[in-house]
Amino acid sequence: MKTVIDTKKAPGAIGPYSQAIVVNGMLYTSGQIPINPADGSIPEGITAQTEQVMKNIAAILEEAGTCFENAIKTTCFIADMGDFGAFNEVYAKYFTGKPARSCVAVKTLPKNVLVEVEVIAVI
Numbered sequence: 001m002k003t004v005i006d007t008k009k010a011p012g013a014i015g016p017y018s019q020a021i022v023v024n025g026m027l028y029t030s031g032q033i034p035i036n037p038a039d040g041s042i043p044e045g046i047t048a049q050t051e052q053v054m055k056n057i058a059a060i061l062e063e064a065g066t067c068f069e070n071a072i073k074t075t076c077f078i079a080d081m082g083d084f085g086a087f088n089e090v091y092a093k094y095f096t097g098k099p100a101r102s103c104v105a106v107k108t109l110p111k112n113v114l115v116e117v118e119v120i121a122v123i
């Protein structure tokens with residue numbers, strides 16, 4: 001059985017997807033972009049945007065009953081590989097357990113943000 005995760009503490013979907021799905025004790029998040037769920041704003045710069053993405057992921061992890069330490073794999077999309085270092089600085093503060101990861105630069109992200117991160121975690 002699958003459970004849809006839906007929390008107002010993370011931004012709602014901007015397309016036909018769920019914030020995250022839980023199945024068989026595993027959490028699969030959609031890619032999280034740096035929308036502030038309180039007012040829909042998007043901060044400027046890779047550091048602030050990555051912080052907002054981490055807050056959104058934290059809310060989804062909490063809603064699902066898990067935490068950053070239980071993440072086993074992330075996929076990270078950044079708009080500019082020149083932001084790799086600054087992105088990693090923020091990322092490392094949250095994913096202290098160093099889950100497996102792929103990080104790629106992409107041409108464009110939804111709403112022209114600089115970063116999007118998706119997570120697979122054990123509940």
Ligand SMILES: CC(=[NH2+])C(=O)[O-]
Binds near residue numbers: 014017030031110
């Ligand atoms: C933002 C996002 N996860 C999507 O699929 O558009």
